Amino acid sequence: xxxxxxxxxxxxxxxxxxxxxxxxxxxxxxxxxxxxxxxxxxxxxxxxxxxxxxxxxxxxxxxxxxxxxxxxxxxxxxxxxxxxxxxxxxxxxxxxxxxxxxxxxxxxxxxxxxxxxxxxxxxxxxxxxxxxxxxxxxxxxxxxxxxxxxxxxxxxxxxxxxxxxxxxxxxxxxxxxxxxxxxxxxxxxxxxxxxxxxxxxxxxxxxxxxxxxxxxxxxxxxxxxxxxxxxxxxxxxxxxxxxxxxxxxxxxxxxxxxxxxxxxxxxxxxxxxxxxxxxxxxxxxxxxxxxxxxxxxxxxxxxxxxxxxxxxxxxxxxxxxxxxxxxxxxxxxxxxxxxxxxxxxxxxxxxxxxxxxxxxxxxxxxxxxxxxxxxxxxxxxxxxxxxxxxxxxxxxxxxxxxxxxxxxxxxxxxxxxxxxxxxxxxxxxxxxxxxxxxxxxxxxxxxxxxxxxxxxxxxxxxxxxxxxxxxxxxxxxxxxxxxxxxxxxxxxxxxxxxxxxxxxxxxxxxxxxxxxxxxxxxxxxxxxxxxxxxxxxxxxxxxxxxxxxxxxxxxxxxxxxxxxxxxxxxxxxxxxxxxxxxxxxxxxxxxxxxxxxxxxxxxxxxxxxxxxxxxxxxxxxxxxxxxxxxxxxxxxxxxxxxxxxxxxxxxxxxxxxxxxxxxxxxxxxxx
Ligand code: CUO
Numbered sequence: 258x259x260x261x262x263x264x265x266x267x268x269x270x271x272x273x274x275x276x277x278x279x280x281x282x283x284x285x286x287x288x289x290x291x292x293x294x295x296x297x298x299x300x301x302x303x304x305x306x307x308x309x310x311x312x313x314x315x316x317x318x319x320x321x322x323x324x325x326x327x328x329x330x331x332x333x334x335x336x337x338x339x340x341x342x343x344x345x346x347x348x349x350x351x352x353x354x355x356x357x358x359x360x361x362x363x364x365x366x367x368x369x370x371x372x373x374x375x376x377x378x379x380x381x382x383x384x385x386x387x388x389x390x391x392x393x394x395x396x397x398x399x400x401x402x403x404x405x406x407x408x409x410x411x412x413x414x415x416x417x418x419x420x421x422x423x424x425x426x427x428x429x430x431x432x433x434x435x436x437x438x439x440x441x442x443x444x445x446x447x448x449x450x451x452x453x454x455x456x457x458x459x460x461x462x463x464x465x466x467x468x469x470x471x472x473x474x475x476x477x478x479x480x481x482x483x484x485x486x487x488x489x490x491x492x493x494x495x496x497x498x499x500x501x502x503x504x505x506x507x508x509x510x511x512x513x514x515x516x517x518x519x520x521x522x523x524x525x526x527x528x529x530x531x532x533x534x535x536x537x538x539x540x541x542x543x544x545x546x547x548x549x550x551x552x553x554x555x556x557x558x559x560x561x562x563x564x565x566x567x568x569x570x571x572x573x574x575x576x577x578x579x580x581x582x583x584x585x586x587x588x589x590x591x592x593x594x595x596x597x598x599x600x601x602x603x604x605x606x607x608x609x610x611x612x613x614x615x616x617x618x619x620x621x622x623x624x625x626x627x628x629x630x631x632x633x634x635x636x637x638x639x640x641x642x643x644x645x646x647x648x649x650x651x652x653x654x655x656x657x658x659x660x661x662x663x664x665x666x667x668x669x670x671x672x673x674x675x676x677x678x679x680x681x682x683x684x685x686x687x688x689x690x691x692x693x694x695x696x697x698x699x700x701x702x703x704x705x706x707x708x709x710x711x712x713x714x715x716x717x718x719x720x721x722x723x724x725x726x727x728x729x730x731x732x733x734x735x736x737x738x739x740x741x742x743x744x745x746x747x748x749x750x751x752x753x754x755x756x757x758x759x760x761x762x763x764x765x766x767x768x769x770x771x772x773x774x775x776x777x778x779x780x781x782x783x784x785x786x787x788x789x790x791x792x793x794x795x796x797x798x799x800x801x802x803x804x805x806x807x808x809x810x811x812x813x814x815x816x817x818x819x820x821x822x823x824x825x826x827x828x829x830x831x832x833x834x835x836x837x838x839x840x841x842x843x844x845x846x847x848x849x850x851x852x853x854x855x856x857x858x859x860x861x862x863x864x865x866x867x868x869x870x871x872x873x874x875x876x877x878x879x880x881x882x883x884x885x886x887x888x889x890x891x892x893x894x895x896x897x898x899x900x901x902x903x904x905x906x907x908x909x910x911x912x913x914x915x916x917x918x919x920x921x922x923x924x925x926x927x928x
Pocket of ligand 1: 457
């Protein structure tokens with residue numbers, strides 16, 4: 258990239274533009290480049306106009322160019338949101354582009370990328386512009402640091418056409434002798450981490466109302482992270498590990514160490530590691546404006562529990578309390594615990610979840626640079642992430658368990674019966690899902706400074722994959738034609754000891770696989786639904802194909818670059834095991850008349866993964882509480898899943914069978 262070139266491309270038939278900067282935009286260090294002849298510039302030229310008012314960047318610039326930026330740090334966020342405001346205030350797209358180009362080399366590059374991406378997502382005139390892929394801009398945050406020297410070597414020494422993709426071994430952070438490493442393929446998956454980075458981009462913690470105040474965002478914070486913990490727990494059970502332990506006591510040593518083996522592209526040094534049994538400490542990081550004691554977190558936690566258990570919270574600045582209402586109590590609690598600027602009372606309930614990230618991220622040395630838990634792009638790599646979020650989830654559960662159980666009537670859909678469920682995979686026995694390793698190649702060249710701008714070097718990653726499958730669901734409708742919502746979840750059938758679960762223990766392990774509406778005719782309906790249609794995932798191509806170099810301006814390029822938020826399709830189901838890991842697949846049909854939400858938009862380009870990400874510029878498309886029907890304790894006398902079922906639900910035992918075969922999928926020989 259030429260310095261100052263904004264990292265995005267305008268989409269459309271015209272293809273890509275090369276951006277030409279006004280001379281005055283070049284900072285001193287690039288003076289030699291600004292005098293270069295423009296003949297190097299290809300024909301599609303977009304000339305950036307100089308803005309008449311140079312923005313005041315004092316606040317964004319106060320974070321140095323060599324410091325890593327953290328979304329969990331309030332001061333860093335304030336710097337970024339100031340820049341977001343500047344971008345949002347640009348009168349039109351040309352002015353926005355011009356401002357973006359001006360700011361690119363002036364402010365911290367990581368902060369810039371974050372602020373620029375938020376502005377792109379939230380300006381009405383930039384909806385058709387792709388958000389730059391985080392993994393292409395900062396590959397160091399996603400791939401083993403060892404490959405970058407090799408990538409440079411390939412690019413320098415090996416001529417185009419003869420380069421091979423650089424394979425990243427699956428065991429690069431440890432080996433399976435280290436128990437926690439058995440689930441490293443989940444924690445370190447590129448798609449999983451991209452999803453988490455993207456989710457926090459769509460739901461920033463502070464900023465203007467149209468950025469922060471999104472429908473049920475506090476509830477979605479709870480639900481999306483609850484599902485991550487449920488998915489991680491299932492993955493652990495498949496690998497003979499017990500469910501993750503909550504980080505209950507902030508003063509106990511944290512058993513799990515973590516060695517990221519990643520480079521920090523901004524600070525230009527490796528990410529710090531955490532050795533086993535490290536203890537959290539109070540933080541006093543003057544430069545990052547972080548001053549927080551463990552005791553602060555304990556106080557906020559206790560106050561939040563008091564609010565949960567009394568069912569009332571203290572209103573900010575007033576000597577009165579308000580009750581959590583059944584309709585939005587979980588949303589209020591989500592904002593409070595996270596905590597974002599919508600929190601009802603930050604003085605009283607503080608900044609619990611974010612400072613948990615901060616405390617853990619500085620554990621190795623409270624006076625040094627933060628570790629992977631401090632960045633939403635890398636946090637999910639660390640076993641401590643799941644311990645902290647399992648604890649946060651426990652707080653939400655405490656609230657949910659105080660709500661009245663759903664009655665049989667609330668759960669039922671009169672005249673509707675789910676009579677049969679089948680899961681089919683081509684070439685496999687019925688009701689078996691097949692998993693294996695797959696390899697994909699990712700272009701590293703965009704995020705690295707290669708001398709040869711045309712050079713491409715691929716990293717070859719190995720990730721979990723499953724064979725595509727379909728659900729066949731038979732539903733009997735005794736009434737007239739009507740619309741139903743089909744909800745599909747699954748959970749492990751047996752616990753760590755091989756015993757069946759009590760419903761109260763199993764309900765938190767249910768993982769959403771899909772939710773969709775279906776027009777039910779009178780009589781028998783056979784609903785066929787494919788795994789790739791899932792409402793929790795984005796397509797495989799969106800994770801991997803858009804990480805490859807595509808022909809400029811091609812249809813392929815246009816198709817996969819929107820909205821990166823969504824669980825990656827290749828991680829839809831857990832790994833299982835070689836003998837066929839038993840799970841229970843649950844299907845429920847509910848009445849769409851009660852589920853439908855007025856005022857939702859469909860955004861065909863951006864609603865693939867609405868269950869975990871919502872829909873852009875729209876209300877959350879389901880009226881039921883997120884996680885329904887597993888979010889509350891069951892009615893009296895229900896001890897097992899079978900006892901919980903009403904006629905509009907059914908359960909099927911499935912097996913997930915893993916094979917060690919490695920299949921090649923999207924592989925490109927580098928050119
Ligand atoms: Cu996503 Cu703690 O919120 O990482």
